[in-house]
Amino acid sequence: MSIDTAKGELRVGAAKSLGLYVEVTANTNAANSNTLITCPDLKDKAIDNERFQDSFIWRKEGEWRLIASDGVDVPNATITVARAWSNNNVNNVTFGIYGILSLDDWDTVIDEAMQDKFYKDRVTIPLVSGQKEYTPNASWLQTKGQIIRMRWRDESSGATKPIEGEVAVAYVVDVDHGIKVIVPSQPSESNTSLIIEARHYFGKMAADNAIVTLPGRLAEIAVKHEALKLIFQKMGPGAKRVFGQQMVLTERELQSQEARWLDTDAHRDWSDEDEPFGGDPEGAFDWGW
Incomplete structure (x- = not known):
């Protein structure tokens, strides 16, 4: 069965599946600013200040920041960004934290995953x-x-x-x-x-509310697979130790989903051809029906 899935949902679902996404909520705090937020639930998401090193924090579509070096203070439940937000309206806002891949990376991942679907x-x-x-x-x-x-x-x-x-x-x-x-x-x-x-x-999905309609989990698995490929490019051989098994299992599931849901057969009726048209439907051959 086909389901409608928004781009933002694809990104969050794939990142969660890879253990690269958590959410924290800023409370109303006088210390909050356009560079610092106080999130009491941070203490439930990280055991030390290194948990979100080199991670990216997302506030709303089109606005994300790199978490500053030493920008996570778990005991005081604060997060500092390397570059200021466009404004300091951060109270009671839920933020998404992404590991390894930036939001621009996720845009590339989703476009790559959807281009052959x-x-x-x-x-x-x-x-x-x-x-x-x-x-x-x-x-x-x-x-x-x-x-x-x-x-x-x-x-x-x-x-x-x-x-x-x-x-x-x-x-x-x-x-x-x-x-x-x-x-x-x-x-x-x-x-x-x-x-x-x-x-x-499918073409490029510009906005987070852009919809892709594909059966079952095919879209999310495809995005997850492309994310893993980019992670391997970024991390090099070290990625195999952490994500090697995920890559193998994801490749198998993607193959299964594509075989189940994507109809790749071309149905052609033949008659009165002057020459044997046809062949690979993606190749540079003439077609005859």
């Missing part, structure tokens, strides 16, 4: 009498490798009583970061359109 989408192209070449009105449909199949949709009996059938022959050409579809022949019935079923890949 997709959901099935459909594009409707109204037919024009005598026309053979069409350009789909869908900016996300950028290459013929995304196409799964094409169908004729006849709504002569009404929009709620359509009759759909496979397109016998069609040719798709990649042009200027998009595609053109050439149909040698098309139905003569009115109220008939061309339907393209294709993989709709």
Whole structure:
């Protein structure tokens, strides 16, 4: 079952799973400023001042800071940031603390994790009498490798009583970061359109409330896997001792989730081809239906 997950939820879920995220809440304290916050629950999250060394603290979307060197004082329950917040409205605010990876790193991780994930989408192209070449009105449909199949949709009996059938022959050409579809022949019935079923890949998720819709835990596992890859880049061989087992288990689960939920089959009907079109759907080959 597909679920809607916001970018911020993906980040927090993956970071928690890796043991790299905790939350603390600043109380109302006269000592609080735009560089220092007092968080009584810090004593429940850290046993010493080294717990959050080289960590990043998040206040709200678009605003995060590096915790200052020696900036954590567990006995006094205070955290000092290396650079001041934009204002000192910090009382009764919940902060998220991220280890190892900054918020910019997490943006990169999420974009990398989502770029090869997709959901099935459909594009409707109204037919024009005598026309053979069409350009789909869908900016996300950028290459013929995304196409799964094409169908004729006849709504002569009404929009709620359509009759759909496979397109016998069609040719798709990649042009200027998009595609053109050439149909040698098309139905003569009115109220008939061309339907393209294709993989709709996710673009960059700019805001924390941007939504990704994927089945089960696929999105979170994909983000977790990319985070581990970046951690290994940052930490080098030392990462294996701490995160080696996590990496192995996460890779296995990601493979399982992708195999279960991502349909990678391209369904094609063949007839009257002059040459053997097809092959790798991601490769530079012509397609025929």
